[in-house]
Amino acid sequence: MKKHLASASLLLIFFIAYMTLYRHVVIFHEQHHLFRFSLDYIRETAHQQGFTAPCAAFLAQFGYYPWLAALIWSALLTGVYCMTRAFLRRVAGFNDSLQLSAIIPCWTFFSTVNIDGSLNQFVIVVLSALALYCISLVLPARKRVISIPWKPLPYLAPAIIAAIFGAFYLYSFHPVTVTLNGTERTFNRQEVKVQKANEELMVKAAQAVRRKDWDEVLKLSDRQAETGVKNHLMLYFRAMALYHRGELLDRIFEQPQSHGPNSLFFPWKADKNRAEYGGYIYEQLGALNSAIHWEFEALVGWGETAYHLINLSRYYIETGKPKQAEKFIHPLKQTLFYRGEARRLEEQKKNGHVPGLRDALANVKQNPADFDPVRFDNVLNIGADCKYILLNDPDNEMARQYMLLIFLLANNIGVFYDNLCQFYQPDEPLPRIFEEALCLVRLNYGSDRLAADGFKISPEVDAAYRAFLTEKQKGRFTNFTPEQRNSLWYYLSFVSPSGNQLNF
Amino acid sequence: MKRFVIPLLSLILLLGACSRPVTPSLHTLPAPALEPDYAGVTFPVNIAAPTFMITDSASAWQTQIGRCGADPEITVSSGADGAVTIPLKAWKKLLASAAGDSIYLRFAARTASGEWNQAPDIICPVSADSIDRYLTYRLLYPGYELWSAIGIYERDLESYVQKPILENKDFDSQCINCHNYAANDPTKGMMVHVRGKDGGTLIARNGKVEKISSSFQGANHGATYPSWSRDGRFIAFSANQIGQTFHSAGSKPIEVIDQAADLMVYDVENHKAYSADTLTGTHAIETFPNWSPDGRTLYFCRAFVSYPEMAEQHADSVHYDLCAIDFNPANGQFSNFRTLYDAAADSASVSFPRVSPDGNWLMFTRMVYGNFSIWHPESQLCILNLRTGQWRELSEVNSPDAVDSYHCWGSSGRWFVFSSKRLDGLWARPFIASFDPQTGRATKPFALPQKKPEFYRTFTKTFNIPELIQNPASANASELLNAIHSQQPQAITLTK
Structure with missing residues (x-):
């Protein structure tokens, strides 16, 4: 029992960590590799990316069932620990009561939970440990074993291993993926915690979008908003989720649309990170060529x-x-x-x-x-x-909805109105933010034009507009009510990246 | 021991029985469909054995191949999948014996009742003219703006061996494109562009590699599409400003557009570049140069663009004509500009003019508009008789509804290779056809033979710029790679 305590605890720690803290990363790896049982594939991948690449893809494929990947990866890392330990004992005659052999698998573990990295390092470590162990088997074993003569030490193995793992967790620093944060800058240690959480939310949101789990996307975007990090990808996902919930035009301004019209899509740049997510919206719009x-x-x-x-x-x-x-x-x-x-x-x-x-x-x-x-x-x-x-x-x-909303987010009220006339029947009920836009149209075109086109502004929206203007004139921005902050007027006055100039 | 002997002997006998040719009792089977289609094609005497799939359904197939009028020399048995792999050695022996004659492909299928039914023989002529031994091409995903793994490879047409010439995994995944040779011979001259931090144009001649800057001083744009004169002294380049845009609907995915383009000629011996006002004005776009065999005439495509700043919106109104201009190698002067085919008047557009080695024929691609025919399903190969000025569509070669585009003459002028997307509509595959310089007629083309019958069904990279060459280009591989890493691009000045 004592003999296997350390390896069992290491296996358990890795497995639990993969299944809880880093489950999304296991899935991420699976979604970014594809192992094929084909000699042509193995040959070509090894030729292009090195021999570890097909091995890494082989390991990543088990992420299809995260528990299975967690089990296999944890077992391999534990194997590294056991083989390193055996190597030290046989070759150096060192009885590793301090569990120093756990350092390599712990370090390797943290290399696998970095979504910007690959599993190549993992493969190299496993193969190296295996090679060392095989070498140790053919070398004559040391007869004298150096051991720390403190009998309770082996029983403390789980605690020591947990401490090593915890130390790595606290001090590990993963470069946050460029894909999701849209920045290549390096974060300082104070920011790392926020960025780690942010990265996790975005990876999870991307996975939820693929599952079309729109409630989960909204939940994650709310959680992300609480961290204070503004992120283009999350705004894009959120708009999509709101549309599928039938709430796009009611709730779009609940979060500041700091990217303006780009909040709803990704402008094309020859960039593989954007390409990964930018096509979602076109599928949903039915623009299959795009x-x-x-x-x-x-x-x-x-x-x-x-x-x-x-x-x-x-x-x-x-x-x-x-x-x-x-x-x-x-x-x-x-x-x-x-x-x-x-x-x-x-x-x-x-x-x-x-x-x-x-x-x-x-x-x-x-x-x-x-x-x-x-x-x-x-x-x-x-x-x-x-x-x-x-x-x-x-x-x-x-x-x-996307077309009209994009015109509004780009401050193009005149174009919005032209298209509203073209694509909305006057007797159709208008979403609140379109009525809010009509208040601005009325200012520019006059009530007669609106009446001639058959559009009406409800008394409630009219009153709300007057209240907003009054508040705005006071110049005390903190006094806006949540409803006022959730309005087109607020967006155009204070949030729009195009400024507060309206285009007619 | 004894208990293994009997099953083993039975197995050997069974295998022997399986490989023995069957004698069909029925002769009513229609000729089966092959994928790729090798029925009735003309093979060069030195080509590797084709492999293919029989797409008709049967529980088993027998393929026999022999010289016309003689017993079959090759017998291949296939299962229900219809995969046919012909032994290379026996194939070569057969072609050698049938050179100038024909071979037959004889198919028999096992019917549901267990009887064998034979189809009429498919006759394939074997030309005694060899094709150039090597084919080079670039392999990449048929993507649009992004790229990942790109390589230029050399395929031995007498076997299935493919060797890399340059692979971008060896130089930080930078882009390489537009490989080109002097007179189908890399030992005479080979060039390729590298795009990226180690960018430049690599020029390999006489065992040495030079890297020159692709942006000539005095030129409006960087060197793009090349053509090397047969004597190896001059490379004509178009200097293009290229844009890409994506079709919202319809069968074309992308449009590659010239926003501007000029022509220039680079003298590789004296490191000088020449052009002329006729070839560099802003009123017209000149692209895809190609030399006459004597190096005194440049053929190219030219279009007028009314709104160069809005080239994308008007893409479908841009029509390229086929033009020519004379060049004096002694002083680098151009003269006698002329239009050979006014495609615009025909509501058509041409690209990729390539003159035959004897100088009598010019093959080009014709489509509805634009210049990047590789994304135009309607594009067709055409042949122009330079002696009479008459052109026609190469209907014996073209596919009805898929791209037939980039083409290259072999050194003898009796073979050419071209890119076609006829197999699946998206991936360009090299097709080979013979050409009769006397009549100007070609034979039915065939897909480059591959080792595995299902290759074209599964391979997800596209073959780009197929070029036939007589000697291996892979001999230059290490020098080319070394030049990418170690040489700074040499500046070249353009003289008008």
């Missing part, structure tokens, strides 16, 4: 990971390109955990349709036989793309 563009760039940047392969397969099936879809389904068939998904995709390929996915621009013809002028994505402002979608897919509510 979704393919983003997803393909993500695949080029991040490699053939399951998520990108599945998405590309789905998009190509839905846009009627089964041969292209087939190419992305094939690697999934060679994996341990995505074979079922590959079978599902094969079925969808036969049917030519993916449940839950639609091509809003399917009817737009751009070929020589039926030649329409070409139309290109506006990669810097999704508002124009939303309008194009809406013109071709008039019932696309997401495109309608």
Whole structure:
């Protein structure tokens, strides 16, 4: 019992840490690697990235079931501990009562929970420990063993190991991923705690978006707002979640939209980090050509990971390109955990349709036989793309809400109003923030124009506007009520990155 | 011991029985579909054996191959998957014996009742003209703006061996593009652009590698699409300002647009560069230069852009004509500009003019608009008779609804390779076809043979810029890599 106490406690600590503190990182690794049982894959990956890369991908794949990865990774790290300990005993004749052998696996553990890193280090450590252990087996064992002559020491092994682990936890510093924070600066130690928590929330939110767990996304974005960190990615996710909850136009200003219209999307830059997440919105809008563009760039940047392969397969099936879809389904068939998904995709390929996915621009013809002028994505402002979608897919509510909201967030009240007239029937109930915008339109165009176009401002909104103006004139910004802070007027006066100038 | 002997002998006998050719009792099977399609193609005598999938369904297949009028020399048995791998050694022997003649592919399928049914023979001529032994290409994901692993490779067409010439994993994942050779011979001249912190244009000649700056002093833009004269002295470059934009809908994913482009010629011996006002004005865009074999005429594409600052919005109204201009190697002067094919008047656009080694034919790609035909499914290869000025679509080569684009003549002018996306619509694959310089007619093309029959179904990288060469370019690999790391780019000044 005494003999195995240290290794058992180490195994337990690692397992619990992987399953609690770092469960999201285990999933992150799985989503950014894809091991395939194919000699061609192994050969090519080893050639391009070194021999540890396919081994790392092999280990990462178990993150499909986080408990399984946690168990295997913990067992391997514990194995490193045992082999190091055995090596020290056989070669140096040193009985490691102080559990110094736990330092290497603990250090390795913390290298695996860094989402900017890979598992290559892990692989190297495991293989090195194995090699040392094998060497120690062929060397003659030391007859005299050096030991600290304090009998209770072995019983304190769990405590010593926990202390070593705790020390690493407290002093470990992971560079927070550039992807999620949009910054490359180095954080000082005081900021690390906040950034670690922030990173965790964003990784979890990204995973929740992939699961389409919109309640969880909102919960995480609320938690992130409490940390005081402003983050583009989280605003983007939050807007998406609010739309799917039917609350986008009511709750958009609950959190300061500090990125203006960009809060709703990522302007395209040839950057693999943006490519990873930027395509989500296009899939939901039904702009599958654009979704393919983003997803393909993500695949080029991040490699053939399951998520990108599945998405590309789905998009190509839905846009009627089964041969292209087939190419992305094939690697999934060679994996341990995505074979079922590959079978599902094969079925969808036969049917030519993916449940839950639609091509809003399917009817737009751009070929020589039926030649329409070409139309290109506006990669810097999704508002124009939303309008194009809406013109071709008039019932696309997401495109309608996003388009009008983007005009408001860009201070373009005049354009907003023109499009409101085009895409809203006067008898349709208007969301509160659109009525708030009408107050500004009235100031510029006059009540007669509004009346002529059939739009009305409710007395409640009218009164609220007057109250807001009164408060604003006082110049005491702290006195605004939560309702006033949650208004378009507040955003345009104090938050908009374009300043408080309105465009008509 | 005894208990192993009988099963082992049975197994050997069974295997022997399996590999013995079957004699079909029925002869009603239609010719099966092959993927890639090798039915009726003309093989060069020195090409590696094709491997393919039979896509019709049957529980088992037998493929026999032999010289026309003779017994089969190769018999391959396949399961229900229809994967056919032809032994390379036997294939080479067969082609050597059938050079100038034809071979047949004879397929038989096992029916549900267990009988074998044979299809009519598929006849494939074997040309006695060899194709250049090596094919070089760039392999990368068919992405748009991002890149990851990129490499330029050399494939031995007589086997399946592929060797890297340059791989960007060896120089910080920087981009490499536009590899080009003098007269299909890397020993005469080879060049490639490197884009990134170690950027420049690498020029390998006579066993030495030089790195010059891709941005010539006095030029409006950096050197882009190259063409090396056959004598190895001059490289013509277009100097392009390129933009990319993405189609919101329809079958084209991306449009690669010239916002501006000029032409210039670099003298690799004297380190001088030449151009002319005709080729550098802002009123027109000139791109894709290609030399006549005597190095005295440059063929290129030219378009007029009414709104250069809004090139993207008007992409579908940009039409490139096929033009030519004479060049005097003695003084670097240009003269006698002319339009060979006014594609704009035809509501069409051309790209990639490539002149045959005998100087009589010019192959180009024709599409509806723009210049980057590799993303235009309607793009088709065309051939222009330079003696008569007549052109036609190479219908014997083109696919009806997929990209047929970037092409390269072999050194003999009797073979050419081109990029086609006909297999799946997204990935460019090298296709090879023979060409008759007397008639200007080509034969049905075939996909570059691969070792594994399912290769083209599974390979997710695209073959970019296939170039046929006579000698291995991989011999330059270490010098090229060394030049990337160690040489500073040499400045070149443009003279007009």
